[in-house]
Amino acid sequence: MTALPSSQPRYILMHEADNVAIVVNDGGLPAGTVFASGLTLRDKVPQGHKVALVDLPQGSTVRRYNVPIGYALKDIPAGSWVHERLLDMPAARGLDNLPIATVKPEPLPPLEGYTFEGYRNADGSVGSRNILAITTTVQCVAGVVEFAVKRIKDELLPRFPNVDDVVGLEHSYGCGVAIDAPDAIIPIRTLRNITLNPNFGGEVMVVSLGCEKLQPERLLPPGTIPIMDERNVADVGVTAEAPLDVVCLQSEQHVGFMSMIDSIMSAAELHLERLDARRRETVPASELVVGVQCGGSDAFSGVTANPAVGFCTDLLVRAGATVMFSETTEVRDGIDQLTARATTPEVAEAMIREMAWYDAYLEKGRVDRSANTTPGNKKGGLSNIVEKAMGSIVKSGSAPISGVLSPGEKVRQKGLKGLVFAATPASDFICGTLQLAAGINLHVFTTGRGTPYGLAEVPVIKVATRTDLARRWHDLMDINAGRIADGDATIEDVGRELFQFMLDVASGRKKTWAEHWKLHNALVLFNPAPVT
Amino acid sequence: MTALPSSQPRYILMHEADNVAIVVNDGGLPAGTVFASGLTLRDKVPQGHKVALVDLPQGSTVRRYNVPIGYALKDIPAGSWVHERLLDMPAARGLDNLPIATVKPEPLPPLEGYTFEGYRNADGSVGSRNILAITTTVQCVAGVVEFAVKRIKDELLPRFPNVDDVVGLEHSYGCGVAIDAPDAIIPIRTLRNITLNPNFGGEVMVVSLGCEKLQPERLLPPGTIPIMDERNVADVGVTAEAPLDVVCLQSEQHVGFMSMIDSIMSAAELHLERLDARRRETVPASELVVGVQCGGSDAFSGVTANPAVGFCTDLLVRAGATVMFSETTEVRDGIDQLTARATTPEVAEAMIREMAWYDAYLEKGRVDRSANTTPGNKKGGLSNIVEKAMGSIVKSGSAPISGVLSPGEKVRQKGLKGLVFAATPASDFICGTLQLAAGINLHVFTTGRGTPYGLAEVPVIKVATRTDLARRWHDLMDINAGRIADGDATIEDVGRELFQFMLDVASGRKKTWAEHWKLHNALVLFNPAPVT
Ligand SMILES: [Ca+2]
Ligand SMILES: [Ca+2]
Ligand SMILES: [Ca+2]
Ligand SMILES: [Ca+2]
Numbered sequence A, B: 001m002t003a004l005p006s007s008q009p010r011y012i013l014m015h016e017a018d019n020v021a022i023v024v025n026d027g028g029l030p031a032g033t034v035f036a037s038g039l040t041l042r043d044k045v046p047q048g049h050k051v052a053l054v055d056l057p058q059g060s061t062v063r064r065y066n067v068p069i070g071y072a073l074k075d076i077p078a079g080s081w082v083h084e085r086l087l088d089m090p091a092a093r094g095l096d097n098l099p100i101a102t103v104k105p106e107p108l109p110p111l112e113g114y115t116f117e118g119y120r121n122a123d124g125s126v127g128s129r130n131i132l133a134i135t136t137t138v139q140c141v142a143g144v145v146e147f148a149v150k151r152i153k154d155e156l157l158p159r160f161p162n163v164d165d166v167v168g169l170e171h172s173y174g175c176g177v178a179i180d181a182p183d184a185i186i187p188i189r190t191l192r193n194i195t196l197n198p199n200f201g202g203e204v205m206v207v208s209l210g211c212e213k214l215q216p217e218r219l220l221p222p223g224t225i226p227i228m229d230e231r232n233v234a235d236v237g238v239t240a241e242a243p244l245d246v247v248c249l250q251s252e253q254h255v256g257f258m259s260m261i262d263s264i265m266s267a268a269e270l271h272l273e274r275l276d277a278r279r280r281e282t283v284p285a286s287e288l289v290v291g292v293q294c295g296g297s298d299a300f301s302g303v304t305a306n307p308a309v310g311f312c313t314d315l316l317v318r319a320g321a322t323v324m325f326s327e328t329t330e331v332r333d334g335i336d337q338l339t340a341r342a343t344t345p346e347v348a349e350a351m352i353r354e355m356a357w358y359d360a361y362l363e364k365g366r367v368d369r370s371a372n373t374t375p376g377n378k379k380g381g382l383s384n385i386v387e388k389a390m391g392s393i394v395k396s397g398s399a400p401i402s403g404v405l406s407p408g409e410k411v412r413q414k415g416l417k418g419l420v421f422a423a424t425p426a427s428d429f430i431c432g433t434l435q436l437a438a439g440i441n442l443h444v445f446t447t448g449r450g451t452p453y454g455l456a457e458v459p460v461i462k463v464a465t466r467t468d469l470a471r472r473w474h475d476l477m478d479i480n481a482g483r484i485a486d487g488d489a490t491i492e493d494v495g496r497e498l499f500q501f502m503l504d505v506a507s508g509r510k511k512t513w514a515e516h517w518k519l520h521n522a523l524v525l526f527n528p529a530p531v532t
């Protein structure tokens, strides 16, 4: 490995009012290190961890992002390593008396002339990929669907070169669950809306068992997607009934396992033919629907990658696109910033409602938002959920927040554009699954510790917070935001690079590394209702 | 198809005190049908559904299995179809004043001389298969593990012919969860104990991300399985440290994706070598650890397949084996039968505790045990959860109940033998996953509506309740208990056939159909604690 340009001891300050800063150098810095500012380290401080810039007497407020991230449990002299065992965490901000839609920013100047090559769907949405998705009503059919998908890929897909992939939408829901519980609406609408994701071209194909609780008509009731495909009527004559696009394994017509596989393959062939006839067309960047999240975060997440994503979020909003940020427990501590940025009181109230719902959900399990942080977060320098939240929120940039989605809701159905808060757990897989349901055609994922996350349904662009990670994981990370900490690029530089990469990936001109290796994590549904 | 021998109109009565019986004939029977008993049908009655044997005045008790399954909502004349809309469901049996260990049956005569060919493990347990399992601490690594498993199967497995399979133990737990919530103990011990399943030969190999909440040391703490493998010490010299059997993707040593795959493959090779050196040996049938459950049930489940399984359960207990039955919501209505059959008051109290816990868990989600039944159950003739429960409990046979496992606990750790109640949800996949953790080496699954269920970790023997299903799904169902309804076999005949088939499957002499087609459903963890 070559020596880095940033061999001088460096720290990064997020706000001029902060009294701690982050050590930037790879490998951290030893006690005795003297910074250009004159500050001398009293302790060894690991990379990404905090150093006290001034003496912090016991009980004083420790500020980062100009926000109290804790109170000193004892006297902390300037130059000390400020880690989580030295800090008392602030209590959660109450949900009363919040500033409501108080920030009235100058409208961001429109960004015009950016386009990508996408697949235009009948409902007006645009796909970044052209995928045959097989919706399943219940886990029982998963083994059979997997068997069929393998055969479809081997035997049919080569005949349909314009189709990118065949994906079985497998999940653990559908039976053995309290399907009439009030909260069951969440997993059910999630599955329904994933089926409608723009990357699947409106070609809905369902495999059902037959006796499950989540019957096809319940998953896709009238007014959502017709399970009976009117386009098939031509084939059977107008007086005949169009065949249902549902393969039911328990149907009397199935005699022997191979008859089930044959049924699935015949149905798939019809959809593949139609998908294969589609072509990319030039569409404005406003057709992007981007979900952003972070995972495996460290103290650099909030310094490099997330601010770069935030800058890119502003570009997307200026271009008329839709961007959603999520991860309720990670923004809970910044609720006052969010309600202030809401475009209307209704949007602010909706955010407060989602936070209150989640507070209550956690309390039922006898935990609170502090259950979010991981050993890796702490090792990476994040002392607690408050500090993590401040670094997480910056992914949302500076645009006004124009709408809120409850878990599993769909952005198009609510008619939302611009910056949207999609309420989801922070769990990478549950968040990704819910954003798929919301209708994303691109997913952006920042990581400091590193994760090989990928989805079969949409491209996942991974942004590394540190150059060390980007270098070691050179064929897993798509964008290196660590150059910001190295002093080699600005937040704006990386934000613009990400924006351009998004247009390339959405157009199919470039692939993400997760797509290259076909790294596909499973869908994980958010089911707050009981199983039976 | 050939005509069935049972063309005469027939019904099956479960107990002489019952006032309803089940119509047996394929396709049901039309109104006007006269049975040998003289009873004439007033309605068309579908197969598996109930007919009133006598006049049932409004408010009277409808009995099946000599238990009240409901109260007539209006007058029901003899010969009527008795369906769920005519019945008021009995309230759940309270958990007070239950009969405690009151049944003192004659001990069942020991059954000696039965053996199978199994893989004896260091801890004394016996495997029915010889599988390399790769334990994962977190969903993040799933895509990488899948990639590696495919390469291991293609490149390494052919060199180790005595190893049956390589399985990545993927799941949705490990991070983004409230890992310190009181109920988190359930998913954590489940994963730990699955790793210890007898079919994996004690060859523990872990793939970890690095920053996840469920650290390897938390999944497998001292006293469970050594993550450091002492057997490796010989290779590195006694003074050196044995290498950990953990591949950590975030480890500094990994540069590039392929280095991760290489690490997993090298670790796998070592375990494959040791697994490949193992040979089956003759062991007594008492080494069987069998999990029984039902799924996709109909009214025949409780008439044919479940009683045959119950007879086989008695044979297994007589042979000294361990049999567990589960599905808390499906036995809740028979709690008085179960507490009466407990060998000791402690066992009875443990069952009551599990039922009370589940009642409270369902109530938190604002549902009750009646959330269990499915559309398919009702279509198949099961009016409500009471009737379903009576049919489900018969899988447990007649032996005394000698122990109770909480969800995710391990039978060996508690030193249990004989008939055990393993408390689990009834969900087929969650029940199967928890029984894997309990340490089963065989899984028996009865089904009336039909499901293509299978697991990668243990053989799943599927028993059909109806000949029609067994005939149509001839290459998915292993045993046809429908012959009991046809009059072609007795409950004892099918129970003995199942017992012999178990010995053959456990010995590797026969494969189940799910193994033949490699139908593998995903592990689904029971996590009653919140996600974050
Ligand atoms: Ca269709
Ligand atoms: Ca996050
Ligand atoms: Ca996340
Ligand atoms: Ca069952």
Ligand SMILES: [Ca+2]
Residues within 6 Å of the ligand: B293, B294, B295, B327, B426, B427, B428, B431
């Ligand atoms: Ca079940």
